[in-house]
Amino acid sequence: MNIISIEHIRKMYKIGDVEVHALRDVSLTINRNEYVAIMGPSGSGKSTLMNMLGCLDTPTGGKYDFKGKNVSLMSDNELAEIRNREIGFVFQTFNLLPRSDALHNVELPLIYAGVGSAERKERATRTLIDVGLADRIHHKPNELSGGQRQRVAVARALVTNPAIILADEPTGNLDSKTGDEIMYLFSQIHAAGNTIILVTHEEFVAQHAERIIRLKDGYISSDEMVQNRTIPKLKTEENQQTA
Amino acid sequence: MKNIKPLIYELKEGLIIALQALRANKVRSILTMLGIVIGITSVVTMSTAIRGIDNSFQSGISALGSDVLYIDKWAWFSNEDWWKIRNRKNMTLDEFSQFKQLVQTPIAVAPVINSRQNVKFGDKVVENVFLNGSNADYVKTTNFTFDLGRFYTESESNGSRYVCVLGSEIAKSLFPMGNGLDKTVKIGGVNYRVVGILSEQGSFILGAFNPDNQVFMPMGTIFKHFANEQRNTITFNVRSKDNASIEDTKIEAEGVMRKIRGLKSGEENNFSINQQEGLLDNYNQTVGVIQVAGFFITGLSLFVGAIGIMNIMFVSVKERTREIGVRKALGAKRRTILSQFLLEASIICLLGGLIGLLFAVLLSSLIDRFITTSIQFEAVTLAIMISLITGVVAGLAPAYTAAKLDPVEALRYE
Numbered sequence: 001m002n003i004i005s006i007e008h009i010r011k012m013y014k015i016g017d018v019e020v021h022a023l024r025d026v027s028l029t030i031n032r033n034e035y036v037a038i039m040g041p042s043g044s045g046k047s048t049l050m051n052m053l054g055c056l057d058t059p060t061g062g063k064y065d066f067k068g069k070n071v072s073l074m075s076d077n078e079l080a081e082i083r084n085r086e087i088g089f090v091f092q093t094f095n096l097l098p099r100s101d102a103l104h105n106v107e108l109p110l111i112y113a114g115v116g117s118a119e120r121k122e123r124a125t126r127t128l129i130d131v132g133l134a135d136r137i138h139h140k141p142n143e144l145s146g147g148q149r150q151r152v153a154v155a156r157a158l159v160t161n162p163a164i165i166l167a168d169e170p171t172g173n174l175d176s177k178t179g180d181e182i183m184y185l186f187s188q189i190h191a192a193g194n195t196i197i198l199v200t201h202e203e204f205v206a207q208h209a210e211r212i213i214r215l216k217d218g219y220i221s222s223d224e225m226v227q228n229r230t231i232p233k234l235k236t237e238e239n240q241q242t243a
Numbered sequence: 244m245k246n247i248k249p250l251i252y253e254l255k256e257g258l259i260i261a262l263q264a265l266r267a268n269k270v271r272s273i274l275t276m277l278g279i280v281i282g283i284t285s286v287v288t289m290s291t292a293i294r295g296i297d298n299s300f301q302s303g304i305s306a307l308g309s310d311v312l313y314i315d316k317w318a319w320f321s322n323e324d325w326w327k328i329r330n331r332k333n334m335t336l337d338e339f340s341q342f343k344q345l346v347q348t349p350i351a352v353a354p355v356i357n358s359r360q361n362v363k364f365g366d367k368v369v370e371n372v373f374l375n376g377s378n379a380d381y382v383k384t385t386n387f388t389f390d391l392g393r394f395y396t397e398s399e400s401n402g403s404r405y406v407c408v409l410g411s412e413i414a415k416s417l418f419p420m421g422n423g424l425d426k427t428v429k430i431g432g433v434n435y436r437v438v439g440i441l442s443e444q445g446s447f448i449l450g451a452f453n454p455d456n457q458v459f460m461p462m463g464t465i466f467k468h469f470a471n472e473q474r475n476t477i478t479f480n481v482r483s484k485d486n487a488s489i490e491d492t493k494i495e496a497e498g499v500m501r502k503i504r505g506l507k508s509g510e511e512n513n514f515s516i517n518q519q520e521g522l523l524d525n526y527n528q529t530v531g532v533i534q535v536a537g538f539f540i541t542g543l544s545l546f547v548g549a550i551g552i553m554n555i556m557f558v559s560v561k562e563r564t565r566e567i568g569v570r571k572a573l574g575a576k577r578r579t580i581l582s583q584f585l586l587e588a589s590i591i592c593l594l595g596g597l598i599g600l601l602f603a604v605l606l607s608s609l610i611d612r613f614i615t616t617s618i619q620f621e622a623v624t625l626a627i628m629i630s631l632i633t634g635v636v637a638g639l640a641p642a643y644t645a646a647k648l649d650p651v652e653a654l655r656y657e
C-alpha cells in the first residue's frame with residue numbers, strides 16, 4: 001500500500017519579477033516500509049520536495065495524497081496534525097531547542113499530540129534509550145556531541161511512531177564515523193518496519209537505501225532500486241552496547 | 244475532553260518556555276518589566292491618593308453636618324453676580340428671633356456671627372482665627388464631642404460671659420501639653436476663659452471651615468469687641484430632624500425667610516440656603532477632573548510600558564523564528580504558537596504588575612502618614628487585571644506574527 005502519492009507536483013517561487021521553478025513536474029509513489037534516498041545537485045529541489053512531502057509546504061500545482069487523503073485540501077490545523085502524528089523530521093542542523101534537555105526535546109511532539117506527562121516521559125525515555133542515549137537523557141544540546149544531538153533529533157522524530165521519517169541531509173553536519181553511526185541507526189529503524197526518505201549528497205550514504213530517486217532542475221532524472229545495498233555492520237563499541 | 248487536553252499541555256509547555264525565555268534574557272526582561280512596574284505603581288498609588296483625599300473630604304464635610312442648613316446672605320456656590328449678592332440686606336438678630344418663632348420642623352436653630360482675630364496664650368499665637376459667636380443652642384446644631392470641658396451654657400451666653408471653646412488644632416497650638424482647660428487666652432486682645440476643648444472634628448480639607456481651626460464663644464462678646472449689627476451679617480444654623488427631612492426643613496425655612504423679608508411671589512430670594520450637599524457636588528466635580536487627568540497621565544506611563552513589551556516581544560519572535568519553525572514542523576498549531584507568546588508577554592506584565600503593586604503598597608503607607616488611606620482590594624485586582632490585559636494586548640501583534648510564520652521560511656531563517 002502506498003503512503004505517499006504525488007502527481008505532477010510543481011513548486012514555483014516568485015522573487016520580484018523572477019520566477020524560480022524549484023519543482024517542475026514531479027510524480028512518484030512511496031510504499032510502506034520503503035527506504036528511499038533522494039539525490040541531486042544543489043538547487044535541484046530536494047529540500048523543496050521533502051518539505052512538500054512533510055506537509056510543511058504546499059505545492060503550486062499538482063496533487064498530493066497522503067495515506068489516500070488529499071493534502072492540498074487540508075487546513076492549516078489539519079496539516080499540523082499530520083506533521084505531528086504521521087511525520088518525523090530529521091534536519092541537517094538538528095534543530096533542537098537549545099534551552100531544553102534531551103528528554104524535553106523528545107517530549108515536544110507528544111506535548112502537541114496531547115499525551116499526558118507520565119506517558120510522555122516514559123515514551124521519550126524509552127526512545128532515547130533506543131537510539132543509544134540512555135546516559136544523556138538530561139543533557140542540554142550544548143552538552144552533547146554532534147552525533148548525539150542528531151540521535152536526539154532522530155528520537156524526537158521516532159517518538160510519535162510516525163508513518164514516515166523524513167531526513168534532509170541528516171549526516172551533512174557530521175564527520176564520516178558519526179555519520180555511519182546515524183546511518184546504522186536508520187537501518188535499524190527501517191528494519192523495525194518504518195518508512196524512511198532521506199536526502200543526501202553522498203553516494204555511499206544513498207547506497208544504504210533500497211531505492212534512489214535523482215532530481216535535476218526540478219525534474220526526476222532517474223528512479224531506480226539499489227543493486228548492492230550497504231547493510232551497515234556494528235562498528236563501534238557504542239553500537240555494540242545498544243544493539 | 245479530546246480537545247481540552249492538548250490545550251492544557253500546550254499552555255503548560257508555553258509557561259515553561261516563557262519562564263525559560265525570561266531567565267535566559269534576565270536584563271532585557273527586567274528592563275522591559277520596568278515600564279509596567281512604573282505604570283502599575285503610579286496607577287495604584289494614584290488611586291490610593293485619591294481615595295485618601297476622598298476620605299478626608301467625606302469625614303471633613305461630615306463636620307458640617309449633612310442635616311444642617313446654613314441660611315446666609317452669602318451663597319457658597321452661586322451663578323449669580325457677586326455684586327448682586329453683595330447688595331443683599333444683612334441678616335439680623337431681629338430676623339433670627341422671628342425665624343425661630345415661625346419655624347416648626349427644625350430641632351435646633353442658632354444665630355452665628357463670625358470674626359477673625361489672633362488668639363494668644365503666653366508667647367504662642369495663632370493668627371487670624373475664625374471665631375463663631377452664638378448662643379448655647381449652637382452646640383445642638385453640631386455633632387461636637389469634647390476632649391475636655393463642655394460647651395458654654397445658656398446663662399453664660401445670655402450674660403455675654405468671656406468664655407470660649409477651642410477647636411482641637413487651636414488647642415494643640417496654644418497648649419501643646421494639653422492643659423488648656425480653665426486657662427485664660429487673649430482673643431483680639433480680650434481675655435477669655437477656656438471652658439471646653441473639642442476633640443478632632445473635621446479634616447484639613449475644609450481649611451478655615453474646619454471646626455478644629457475655630458473658636459466658639461457667646462455672640463454678645465463678639466458684638467461688643469469685633470463686630471456690629473449694622474455692618475455684619477449673621478448666619479442661621481438650622482438643623483433638621485434627620486437627613487430625610489432636610490428638604491422639608493429647607494422648604495419651610497425658605498418660606499419663613501421670604502415672609503420675614505416680605506418678598507412677593509416672583510421676587511428673587513435675597514438670602515441663600517447653603518448646605519453640605521452643595522459642597523459635595525462641587526468637590527465631586529473638582530475631584531472628577533483631577534481623577535480623569537491623573538488616570539490619563541498614569542495610564543500614559545502604562546501605555547509606554549506596553550509599547551516596551553510589544554517591542555521586546557517582536558524582538559523575541561524574530562530571535563526565535565527558527566524555534567517557531569521547528570515547533571511547527573513537530574505539530575504545533577497556530578494557536579499553540581500564539582498562546583505561547585501571549586503567555587510570555589502576560590507573564591512579563593504580571594510580574595511587573597506584582598512588583599509595581601509592591602511599590603504601590605510602600606508608597607501608600609507613606610501617603611497614609613499624611614492622609615488616612617489604604618490600598619483597596621479593588622485596586623489590587625484592578626492592577627492585576629490591567630497588567631494581564633496589557634500583556635495580552637501588547638503581545639497580540641507579535642504573537643500573531645509568530646503564529647502565521649510560514650514553517651519552511653522559519654526553518655530556513657538564519
Ligand SMILES: Nc1ncnc2c1ncn2[C@@H]1O[C@H](COP(=O)(O)OP(=O)(O)OP(=O)(O)O)[C@@H](O)[C@H]1O
Nearest residue numbers: 013015020021022041042043044045046047048049
Ligand atoms: N523560499 C524560496 N524563495 C525563492 N527561491 C527558493 C526558495 N526556496 C528554494 N528556492 C529555490 O528553489 C530551488 C530548489 O531549492 P532547494 O532548497 O529545494 O534545493 P536543494 O536541492 O535542497 O539544494 P541543496 O542541496 O543545496 O540543499 C533553488 O534554486 C532555490 O534557490
Ligand SMILES: [Mg+2]
Nearest residue numbers: 046047048168
Ligand atoms: Mg536542501
